[in-house]
Amino acid sequence: AASTAVLSSTGCTAFSTRDPLTTAGKLSWRNPLQIPPLAEATVSGNTRAFTLTAQTGSSTFLPGKTTPTWGYNGNFLGPTLRASAGEKVAITFTNSLPEPTALHWHGMQLPAAMDGGPHQLIDTGATWSPTWTITQDAATLWYHPHPHGQTEAHVTRGLAGFFLIDDDNPAGEQLPHEYGVDDIPLVVQDRTIEKDGTFTIDKNRAVTGLVGxxxxVNGTVTPYLPVTTSTVRLRILNGSSARIYNFGFADDREFQQVATDNGLLAKPLTGTRIPLSPGERAEIVVAVAAGEKAVLRSYPQDLRMTIAQGNGAGGADTLDILELRGAATVVPSLAVPAALAAYTRLDREAADETRGFELNGRQINGKTMDMSRIDTVVAAGACEVWTVKNSHAQAHNFHVHNARFQVIEMDGKQPEGYLDGWKDTVFLPARSTAVIIMKMSSYTDPNLPYMYHCHMLWHEDLGMMGQFTIVKPDEVDTAPRTIEMSE
Ligand code: C2O
Ligand code: CU
Incomplete structure (x- = not known):
């Protein structure tokens, strides 16, 4: 019992979604944080090629317990892919899993055939080779499976990885940028581990899905990170199925938020909390003094659900996530630049189209996902304002493929600063409304849709998802509304 790898004082198996969980100050920080390796790339001319294989394996999270897991090029999670704006990316992906999967590039702007959504299902033993040119700014993106109905199970078993985009914005060089040293990817996930070591997958869900x-963190239980520089940049990804975090530090120290989902903010935002729902990312820079310990924590937050439901999504929990351990001497870091990324705020008045999406139950606009139905057809290049209303008494969120958007309104008000910049996923507490604005990309294929959906993976699996195509502006009215499905 000297091991405190298990978070709940009641142990792994007696978890009830109704009991708030707290590990604040209780963990003994025994395991060095694992850093996902950078994927090896083959570069020829302007093309950067990566090879990924989804495979089965096993991992040890709790002492003496073997957990069957899935990973990309390994036992659990996947390597970090990294490419620069303007480069062409070529992926060779092989599915060595016992069942079909799909590989989606979350936050990426790319043609629908490369998107890796539910229509690009890859059979066992098959290889898929998407290729596209990076047309967006520096950002912390990620990749994960997207097979319709199976996404929660595939991600829970271990499939996910980072995809970092670099660009020539000089701010990128001034921010901590040495991967694994002062620039640290953190995928934060929760699991429940059964007595026999297996992950809980298909049972005991909270109203939002699996909450463990x-x-x-990067597949490490009770992790600590040695810090050798005076500030460290944390690229935090909520890679959980359903748990909603509210990140801060145990001593409430301030940090600077420098990026949201899809890129750097215009200027750093100083704060003490950053809430992230599944799929969302934030980059923060925090100072750690020599010899000091700083604990990244997730604090309770108001999800506007009932206590029992809120606990189910983690809303009442206080969890210690990662201990930063300042070395005896630390190398001074550069100050965070006052100007990060220059981007224009999209103008609501200039919108070409406005649409409404209502989330309720497990449906969007009263419909459950139908892969043969195209729900929305948008014109290439259009500036669109989408009002996303969560009418439900439960929390959801909303993610749009192939798009980066700005949140221009939350519940009729100016959004909080942490929602600034380019986002691709927005959290919607129970009975809340977000207004988002985005510029659609150029057209791709009128027969091949992109997805918008709740990113709570179980909700997505249950069909809380819709499909949209991007077509030539003069073909919006005539573009297909149905897709012929083979088999
Ligand atoms: Cu991160 Cu449609 O997904
Ligand atoms: Cu949902």
Whole structure:
């Protein structure tokens, strides 16, 4: 019992979604944080090629317990892919899993055939080779499976990885940028580990999906990170199925938020909390003094659900996530630049189209996902304002493929600063409304849709998802509304 890898004082198996979980100050920080390796790339001319294989394996999270897991090029999670704006990316992906999967590039702007959504299902033993040119700014993106109905199970078993985009914005060089040293990717996930070591997958869900009692950061239980520089940049990804975090530090120290989902903010935002729902990212820079310990924590937050439901989504929990350990001497870091990324705020008045999406139950606009139905057809290049209303008494969120958007209104008000910049996923507490604005990309294929959906993976699996195509502006009215499905 000297091991405190198990978070709940009641142990792994007695977890009830109604009991708030707290590990504040209780963990003994035994495991060095694992850093996902950078994927090896083959570069020829302007093309950067990566090879990924989804495979089965096993991992040890709790002492003496073997957990069957899935990973990309390994046992659990996947390597970090990294490419620069303007480069062409070529992926060779092989599915060595016992069942079909799909590989989606979350936050990426790319043709629908490369998107890796539910229509690009890859059979066992098959290889898929998407290729596209990076047309967006520096950002912390990620990749994960997207097979319709199976996404929660595939991600829970371990499939996910980072995809970092670099660009020539000089701010990128001034921010901490040495991967694994002062620039640290953190995928924060929760699991429940059964007595026999297996992950809980298909049972005991909260209203939002699987909410576990064991936190994994980059696949590490109770992790600590030695810090050798005076500030460290944390690229935080909520890679959980359903748990909603509210990140801060145990001593409430301030940090500077420098990026949201899809890129750097215009200027750093100083704060003490950053809430992230599944799929969302934030980059923060925090100072750690020599010899000091700083604990990244997730604090309770108001999800506007009932207590029992809120606990189910983690809303009442206080969880210690990662201990930063300042070395005896630290190398001074550069100050965070006052100007980060220059981007224009999209003008609501200039919108070409406005649409409404209502989330309720497990449906969007009263419909459950139908892969043969195209719900929305948008014109290439159009500036669109989408009002996303969560009418439900439960929390959801909303993610749009192939798009980056700005949140221009939350519940009729100016959004909080942490929602600034380019986002691709927005959290919607129970009975809340977000207004987002985005510029659609050029047209791709009128027969091949992109997705918008709740990113709570179980909700997505249950069909809380819709499909949209991007077509030539003069073909919006005539573009297909149905897709012929083979088999
Ligand atoms: Cu991160 Cu449609 O997904
Ligand atoms: Cu949902």
């Amino acid at each position: 009692n064991t936190i994994l």
